[in-house]
Amino acid sequence: MSTTTVEPTSLLRFATAGSVDDGKSTLVGRLLHDSKSVLADQLEAVEHASRKRGQQAPDLALLTDGLRAEREQGITIDVAYRYFATPKRRFILADTPGHVQYTRNMVTGASTAELAVVLVDARNGVVEQTRRHAAVAALLRVPHVVLAVNKMDLVDYAEPVFAAIAAEFTAYAASLGLGDIVAIPISALAGDNVVEPSAHMDWYGGPTLLEHLETVQVAGVSGDEPAxxxxxxxxxxxxxxxxxxxxxxxxxxxxxxxxxxxxxxxxxxxxxxxxxxxxxxxxxxxxxxxxxxxxxxxxxxxxxxxxxxxAGPIPVPTKDVEAAVCHLHERPLRAGDKVLLKHTTRTVRALVKEISCRIDIDTLEQRSGAEGLSVNEIGHVVLRTAEPLALDDYTANRRTGSFLLIDPADGATLTAGMAGGSFGTAVDSAAPDANGEDRV
Incomplete structure (x- = not known):
């Protein structure tokens, strides 16, 4: 039988993040609208809803804010996934919340992203949530980051405003270890530099947001990572x-x-x-x-x-795992908890032996002595599994270096974990406890 080589299709997974009212949902709506990725009936529904609110122009944020609470409050709460394509590339977009209490939602949306778009209001500059989102992107090892300085129309498209914000963010992101950073001045409401180049910012010679999304190098297809x-x-x-x-x-x-x-x-x-x-x-x-x-x-x-x-460099199976984790559940995670650990398609019993420290998400400073991790908190834990796992270091392979901790009683997802990485390395050991027994 003859064989056929199936070529990979270029696909970019990216997430949007930013502080409250920075315009994330409007940007996503503009991106979908101007790239002709909105169906006629969807656009008609948005126009109808906008007219009921007394708005002359369609409110493009309604294309992504799907929950009733989001529409009523004018904020993003859940992670909204959107799929669209241009002649050059396919996209999976995760529009993540900006509120502090929804940090876990950003972790969910950005965990598989190859690029993060961090929005900043040109009037406010870099704020606490901007630094928080940069820190999460660094923790999750997102390869590419775009700083989208939004609402440039409200600062008269002033180049010095953009330059100052870009310099401050780039310096902070570099201190976190984020490498590829591109700053783009935009106006999501007016459409400047989102899909089409802006006529108001002739001082900017870089790509539009969509041009950058279409041309940024996507990892994986080149085969740099081991199979x-x-x-x-x-x-x-x-x-x-x-x-x-x-x-x-x-x-x-x-x-x-x-x-x-x-x-x-x-x-x-x-x-x-x-x-x-x-x-x-x-x-x-x-x-x-x-x-x-x-x-x-x-x-x-x-x-x-x-x-x-x-294939390639082979991870050594281990029962002892050190990892950075983000706790996702309302019930705290404490030392001594018995959980299930899901790694790729393998699920094993595990014990939380120790919570080494809690990490300040704004500065990545490690604070020892944590009794447990509450919802949205990030920390470093030591786990013991009942069976050996072939975990890669998260810094080397995000897919096989990540895992979930699950409540064995009701199946609820408790915690997202990243093996080794910048906060420790998986311990190469499958030996039993000192008394010869595994106490998981």
Missing amino acids: RFPVQYVIRPQSEEHHDYRGYAGQLASGVLRTGDAVTVLPSGRTATVAGIDVLGVETDIAWAPQSITVLLAEHLDVSRGDLIA
């Missing part, structure tokens, strides 16, 4: 024709996988060779993250859901 393939499902057709078929289905979390590659199955550590790859039922020689694929191995190994098929 990581969490097994989600084992396919064994019950027919004589395919009685020898044993495929492993799932989503390629990172990197590139090719037929003939030598791989290791974790946590067992057994090695194998990729005998074939299927993408949407079509045989192919190569697959890129984040494609959903089926992998066939030349060797007959015991591989099941939760195992990780890996």
